[in-house]
Amino acid sequence: MTDREFLAERFEEHRSHLRAVAYRMLGSSSEVDDAVQEAWLKLSRSETTGIENLGGWLTTVVARVCLDMLRSRASRREEPFQPEGPEPVATGPSGSSPEHEAVLADSVGLALLVVLDKLAPAERLAFVLHDMFAVSFEEIGAIVGRSPEAARQLASRARRRVRGGGVPDPDLPRQRTVVEAFITALRGGDFQGLLAILDPDLVVHADMPGAAGIQTVRGAAEWAKSAILYSQLAQLSRPALVDGSIGLVVAPHDKVSRALQFTIVDGKITEIEVIGRPERLAELDVAFVE
Numbered sequence: 001m002t003d004r005e006f007l008a009e010r011f012e013e014h015r016s017h018l019r020a021v022a023y024r025m026l027g028s029s030s031e032v033d034d035a036v037q038e039a040w041l042k043l044s045r046s047e048t049t050g051i052e053n054l055g056g057w058l059t060t061v062v063a064r065v066c067l068d069m070l071r072s073r074a075s076r077r078e079e080p081f082q083p084e085g086p087e088p089v090a091t092g093p094s095g096s097s098p099e100h101e102a103v104l105a106d107s108v109g110l111a112l113l114v115v116l117d118k119l120a121p122a123e124r125l126a127f128v129l130h131d132m133f134a135v136s137f138e139e140i141g142a143i144v145g146r147s148p149e150a151a152r153q154l155a156s157r158a159r160r161r162v163r164g165g166g167v168p169d170p171d172l173p174r175q176r177t178v179v180e181a182f183i184t185a186l187r188g189g190d191f192q193g194l195l196a197i198l199d200p201d202l203v204v205h206a207d208m209p210g211a212a213g214i215q216t217v218r219g220a221a222e223w224a225k226s227a228i229l230y231s232q233l234a235q236l237s238r239p240a241l242v243d244g245s246i247g248l249v250v251a252p253h254d255k256v257s258r259a260l261q262f263t264i265v266d267g268k269i270t271e272i273e274v275i276g277r278p279e280r281l282a283e284l285d286v287a288f289v290e
Contacts, residue, residue, distance in 0.1 A: 004044070007043065007044065007048065008040075008044075010054060011040055011043060011058070014054065014055050014058050015036065017055065017059070018035075018036050018039060018058055018059065018062050019032055019036055020133075021059055021062050021063065021066075021128070021129070021133060022035040022036055022062050022065075022066055024116070024128045024132055025062075025063070025066035025067075025070065025124065025125065025128055026066055026069060026070070027113040027116070027117060031069060034069075035062055035065045035066050035069065036062065038061075038062075038065045039058055039061045039062045039065065042061050043057075043058065043061070056139070059129075059133070059135065060139065060142075060143060063125055063129060063135075063143050064143055066125070067121055067122070067125050067143065067144065070121035070124060070125075071121050071244070112162070115161070115162050116128070116162070117170075118161075118170050119158050119161060119162075120243050120244050120245060121244065122144045122146075122154050122243060123154050123155075123157055123158040123161075124158065125140065125143065125144060125154075126140050126144070126151050126152075126154035126155035126158060127154075127155050127158035127159060127162065129143075130151075130155045131155065131159065136148075137149075137151040137152045137155070138151075140154075140155070145283065146283045147279065147280075147283060149280075150280055150283050153207075153214075153273075157263075157271075157273065160203075160271065161263060161271075172241075172245070172246055174264075174267075175245060175246035175262070175264055176239060176246045176289075178197055178262070178264050178267060178268075178269060179239055179246050179247070179248060179262060179264075180239065181193070181196075181197050182194070182197055182198075182248075182262075182269060183234060183237055183239070183248060185197065186227060186228070186230075186231055186234040186237075187231055187234045187235055187237075188231070189228050189231045191224055191225070191228055194220075194224045194227065194228070195220055195221065195224055197267070197268060197269055198220035198223075198224060198268065198269050199220060199265070199268040199269060199270040200219070200220050200221075201218070201219070201220070201270070202218070202219065202220040202223060202269060202270060202271065202272070203216065203217075203218050203270070203271050203272075204216065204217045204218075204223050204271070204272045204273075204274065205271075205272070205273045205274070206273075206274040206276070207273075207274065207275050207276065207277050207280055208274070208276040208277065209276055209277050209278070223272075233250065236250050236251075236252055237249065237250050237260075238251065238288065239288075239289050240259075240286050240287060240288050240289055241285075241286070241287040241288075241289060242259055242260075242261050242284055242285070242286055243261065243284060243285050244285070245261065245262070246262070246289070247259060247260050247261045247262060248260040249286060249288075251288075254288075256281055256284075256286055257276070257281075258274065258275065258276045258281075259274075259275045259276075259281060259284055259286065260272055260273070260274050260275075261273040261275070
């Protein structure tokens with residue numbers, strides 16, 4: 001047996017697992033085939049003697065390929081993505097029980113794929129890899145270029161959206177309309193105007209310098225009362241693409257000191273994440289919009 005044949009044999013041992021990861025990331029059999037093939041091409045061109053955990057290495061490669069494909073899909077999407085029905089593929093980490101395999105296989109119905117498709121690419125990756133395949137946040141952080149804590153927050157935000165049942169609006173113009181109404185009300189100190197675009201069960205998470213962990217406020221009215229007090233700070237805010245969705249940043253002299261990310265469902269803001277810690281801000285992909 002040649003070295004290449006031996007490598008191909010080892011790759012085949014992991015193929016069903018790689019297809020399971022890619023399917024949950026992409027929801028499309030044809031794209032799954034492309035992602036898995038790309039992983040094989042990368043493996044066949046790499047020096048493999050230093051790879052101690054081939055399954056983990058291949059999972060990372062497939063995850064990065066899928067992340068690139070999701071980002072490309074998001075940038076060119078014109079019509080809603082239609083996921084294909086689940087295919088009978090093995091799931092879970094090597095050595096998992098048949099019962100665990102069956103539970104995971106049943107977890108990926110069309111409804112879940114539709115909700116997953118509304119998540120930002122990095123959120124989807126973090127949720128799928130951690131919650132479905134038990135990949136550590138250290139490994140996930142390395143894939144998306146974030147710290148383990150930021151990767152944990154990505155998965156947590158995705159988990160809340162998946163379990164919440166509401167589907168976040170992926171349409172950027174509609175997102176911007178809601179965000180602009182939000183900032184207009186905030187700048188004008190318009191309490192009622194602010195409540196009009198906030199879901200009554202709004203949840204706000206704030207990760208600010210000097211705070212003892214992430215602070216959470218629940219309820220639109222409670223949060224809006226305190227937010228109005230910072231209407232002067234809102235004058236410095238401007239819309240921006242934050243990790244691919246419309247958000248707000250406070251950026252005097254184009255240096256971001258605070259960022260707000262929004263979850264918008266049916267024209268209402270259901271969740272706000274306020275990020276102020278410099279190390280978290282440095283990990284965000286921010287692009288100013290006019």
